[in-house]
Every structure is written in C-alpha cells, then in structure tokens.
Amino acid sequence: MTQITPIRPPGASESRLHDHALNDIRFIRQTMERAGVFTAVPGWGQVVVGGTALAAAFFASRETTPALWLAVWSVEALAAALIGVAAMAHKARMAEVPLLSPSGRRFTLTFSLPLVAAAILTVALFRAGLYGLLPGMWLVLYGTAFVSGGAFSVPVVRAMGYCFMAIGVVALFVSHEWGNALMALSFGLGHIVFGLVIARKYGG
Amino acid sequence: MARSIALNRRRAERGLESVPGDAERSALSLDRVIHERTRLGIVSALAVNSALSFSELKALLRTTDGNLSVHARKLETAEYVTCTKSFEGRVPRTQFRLTPAGRRALERYLNHMEALIRVTRAR
Numbered sequence: 001m002t003q004i005t006p007i008r009p010p011g012a013s014e015s016r017l018h019d020h021a022l023n024d025i026r027f028i029r030q031t032m033e034r035a036g037v038f039t040a041v042p043g044w045g046q047v048v049v050g051g052t053a054l055a056a057a058f059f060a061s062r063e064t065t066p067a068l069w070l071a072v073w074s075v076e077a078l079a080a081a082l083i084g085v086a087a088m089a090h091k092a093r094m095a096e097v098p099l100l101s102p103s104g105r106r107f108t109l110t111f112s113l114p115l116v117a118a119a120i121l122t123v124a125l126f127r128a129g130l131y132g133l134l135p136g137m138w139l140v141l142y143g144t145a146f147v148s149g150g151a152f153s154v155p156v157v158r159a160m161g162y163c164f165m166a167i168g169v170v171a172l173f174v175s176h177e178w179g180n181a182l183m184a185l186s187f188g189l190g191h192i193v194f195g196l197v198i199a200r201k202y203g204g
Numbered sequence: 205m206a207r208s209i210a211l212n213r214r215r216a217e218r219g220l221e222s223v224p225g226d227a228e229r230s231a232l233s234l235d236r237v238i239h240e241r242t243r244l245g246i247v248s249a250l251a252v253n254s255a256l257s258f259s260e261l262k263a264l265l266r267t268t269d270g271n272l273s274v275h276a277r278k279l280e281t282a283e284y285v286t287c288t289k290s291f292e293g294r295v296p297r298t299q300f301r302l303t304p305a306g307r308r309a310l311e312r313y314l315n316h317m318e319a320l321i322r323v324t325r326a327r
Contacts, residue, residue: 014324015324017320017324018320018321018324018325020320021317021318021320021321021324022317022321024244024313024317025314025317025318025321027241027244027245027248028248028314030309031248031249031264031265032248032249032251032252033244034249035248035249035250035252035253035256035264059323067227114206201255202254203254
C-alpha cells in the first residue's frame, strides 16, 4: 500500500490562518488608532474655551496691576485646560476610541511640551518684570503646540497653530497695551471660528 | 463585477458566522469585499470618523490616488460606504462615510477573525 505524505504538514494551514487572523485584527486596530487622532481635537470644546477667553480678556483689561492681570489669565489657562481634557474625553467616548491610544499619547505629549515651556517662561519673565512680553510668548508657544501636535491630526489644526503663532509675533512687537485685544482675537475668536470648523467637519 | 460584489455581500450578510471546527471553510466564506487590505483600512478608518475626505484617507492609508479610488469604488458598489462629491470654492472635495451595512460588515469580519483564532487555538 502506498503511503500518502501530505505536502503541507498537518496544522500548517491552521497556524497560517491563525497568524493571518491575528495580523488582520492588529491591522484594524492600528488603522482605527491612527484614524482616531482625527477626532482627538474637540471642536465644541474649543468653542467653549473661546467664550471663556473672551470673558478673561474683558476682565483682564479692567485689572490695574500686572499681578492681578496675570491671575485672571492663569485662571483662564487652567479653565481652558480642564475644558479641553473633558471635551477630548467626551469626544473619544462618543467615537468609542480609547483616549490614550498610542497615537493619542503621542499627540498629547507633543501638544503639551510647548505649553510646559510657556508656563516656565511665564514665571521667569514675570519675575524679571517683562510681563508685557507674556501675551506674545503665550501665543507663539500655544501656536507651536498646535502645529507640532497637529502633525498627527487634520490640516486645519496646523492652520490654527500657524494663525496663533502669527498673531503672537505681532503681539511681541507691538505695544503691550494691545496684549488683551490680540488675545481676545486669537484665544477668543480664533478658538470659536476654528472650533466650529472642526466640529462641523470632523464630528464634534 | 457589481453583481458579484452585491452577491458576495448578501452571502456574507446571511450570516456565515464561522462554524466551529471548520476553520478552513469559514475562511473561504469570508466577506471578500473587506478582506482586501486597502478596503479593510478604509472601513476601519471610517468606523472611528463620521466622514473622511479622499486626501485624508490617502494620507492615512499611505496609498496612491489610483489604488484608493479603485478600492473605494468597490466598497461603494457593495454599499458599505457612501461617497459625496462637492466643491469647496473651485476645489473638488470627495467625502466618504460608512453605511450601517459597512459597519455591520466590519463587526462581522472582526467576529470572524476572533472565531478563527479561538478555533485554531483550541486544537
């Protein structure tokens, strides 16, 4: 009786199927994570932040001492950060993607480092009495955060970053009395306009 | 072509959920429409976004214009995605969205892959 030898050893096709299935699932997950970054920047959250920034600009312009002026904007920065994180979490939940996917973490890191630099420079410049430079420095670094973080997101996020940077450059070279107005224009109106665009085009 | 895709989709929708103990056969009954890499990528990306433009999908999947449009059209024929063309100023803009059928197809595909893994591991 002739012996039949299978060309493929038994189980080989199964392990191939197994690998293929695992590979496919991994591919789907990676694509979703990369695509999920598109939703990471919350449009409606930005509209709210724009509103609070307009209020902050109004109150800051009425303060008479630099310390109180800085206090108003510091509270605003904190509020904006809280609103931003809450809106990001909400948007991630709506889209049913994890908030801290590998790409989400990368976005958060590149986005937050320029802001950490801004916080450190704020203390240093204020101690040196150079508070007139603060609006320009904040805007340039905040814009940088969006441009660098935006590398993982949709083009409109980078465009917003460049706008903030441009207004920041203007703020650095005009009289510091323009600081509040330029921040109302960028942190206020800029957030609202770009926030609406993002919310309309990229689902919230 | 269009007919065979539609037929394939209906066949997939009839619920050829994997039969335990028959991994090989269940692999053959896979939804061929989204089995292909680029098409699977398009469907996965659209599953986490309400809409994506042609250029966004192209950048995301790191593919070419030709490749993306061929595969997007197959998904459109199978009614897994919808495609709307509009103009932004003078620039044409193509937006893709996942249909409910497309979402179900992706879920089915994922279930299928999980079942395959379970079956092959159990042996």
